[in-house]
Amino acid sequence: MAVTDDAISTIKAMIVSGELKPGQRLPPEKELSETLGLSRNSLREAVKSLEIIRVLDVRRGDGTYVTSLEPQLLLEAMAFVVDLHxxxxxxxxxxxxxxxxxxxxxxxxxxxxxxxxxxxxxxxxxxxxxxxxxxxxxxxxxxxxxxxxxxxxxxxxxxxxxxxxxxxxxxxxxxxxxxxxxxxxxxxxxxxxxxxxxxxxxxxxxxxxxxxxxxxxxxxxxxxx
CATH class of the missing domain: 1.20.120.530 (GntR ligand-binding domain-like)
Structure with missing residues (x-):
């Protein structure tokens, strides 16, 4: 669980900093996993988690995008993870x-x-x-x-x-x-x-x-x- 949480926190930080913007497509899986220092399996689990809570939008055959929400709403969507902890x-x-x-x-x-x-x-x-x-x-x-x-x-x-x-x-x-x-x-x-x-x-x-x-x-x- 800790590895997945770290991956989620890293992607969230990229959104907060503006490195990833609402509506923007994420880099290819191989490139992103290398950039974040994560295994591809950990990255996939993080993406799956963020897709379920609607922070990311996985479009089959097209790519993975940050949902077109205002940044503050994206952070609110992450709040339940903080609540749990x-x-x-x-x-x-x-x-x-x-x-x-x-x-x-x-x-x-x-x-x-x-x-x-x-x-x-x-x-x-x-x-x-x-x-x-x-x-x-x-x-x-x-x-x-x-x-x-x-x-x-x-x-x-x-x-x-x-x-x-x-x-x-x-x-x-x-x-x-x-x-x-x-x-x-x-x-x-x-x-x-x-x-x-x-x-x-x-x-x-x-x-x-x-x-x-x-x-x-x-x-x-x-x-x-």
């Missing part, structure tokens, strides 16, 4: 989720209907390792919401849905920067679904604890860098 509240949200969501999953294991299980299966079957980070995060939000609702406690489901929405940017950033995060998410969702299909509350509780704990651990690690 400086705002401790994101850790507190995951800390609370790690306590409450396993309980919601245990409730769901005893109450979930066949129709609700089918909706979870459809949601999981709709994504794969080739799914974009944004679409995978959308699936993740839906998957967790369906489980909370299946638990039958409307207040708890509403509370968890509200907290989950506060972590979207962190989840996207994890998907961009942590190798294997997509495969890990899909495997953990499959394990959660299996526990719910078996109507096993303790396995559902354990699977959710592992899942939320993994993301929380990554957040804590990111905040230390």
């Amino acid at each position: 400086q705002d401790q509240s994101i850790v507190e949200i995951f800390d609370v989720r790690r306590v409450l969501e396993p309980h919601a999953a245990a409730l769901a294991a005893t109450r979930i209907t066949d129709e609700e299980l089918e909706r979870l299966r459809v949601s999981l079957d709709a994504v794969s390792l080739t799914t974009s980070v944004e679409d995978l995060v959308t699936h993740d939000l839906e998957f967790h919401r369906l489980i909370s609702e299946a638990g039958g406690n409307g207040y708890l489901a509403s509370l968890l849905d509200s907290m989950s929405g506060e972590t979207i940017r962190a989840r996207i950033w994890r998907g961009i920067t942590q190798e294997g995060s997509s495969a890990r998410t899909l495997a953990e969702h499959a394990a959660i679904l299996q526990a719910l299909q078996n109507h096993d509350p303790e396995m559902a509780r354990a699977a959710l604890t592992l899942h939320i704990g993994g993301v929380e651990s990554w957040i804590r690690s990111a905040l230390e860098h």
Whole structure:
């Protein structure tokens, strides 16, 4: 993650200094990687990250451009990266989720209907390792919401849905920067679904604890860098 962050910071500095202007095309990948002292893989990851948050516009067959925004707006688009590294509240949200969501999953294991299980299966079957980070995060939000609702406690489901929405940017950033995060998410969702299909509350509780704990651990690690 640190190498990708360094690459992003370097490109951002080029935008701030005016070396790269809104609407300007970036130099070819080989030239830019040599200029920045980065491997081409690190540069590609940085470009991908900046494309997702709309700082860069990758035009297939044409090149990569700085988006046609005013410089101050470009900096605002980068703000969520700073937020992730400086705002401790994101850790507190995951800390609370790690306590409450396993309980919601245990409730769901005893109450979930066949129709609700089918909706979870459809949601999981709709994504794969080739799914974009944004679409995978959308699936993740839906998957967790369906489980909370299946638990039958409307207040708890509403509370968890509200907290989950506060972590979207962190989840996207994890998907961009942590190798294997997509495969890990899909495997953990499959394990959660299996526990719910078996109507096993303790396995559902354990699977959710592992899942939320993994993301929380990554957040804590990111905040230390």
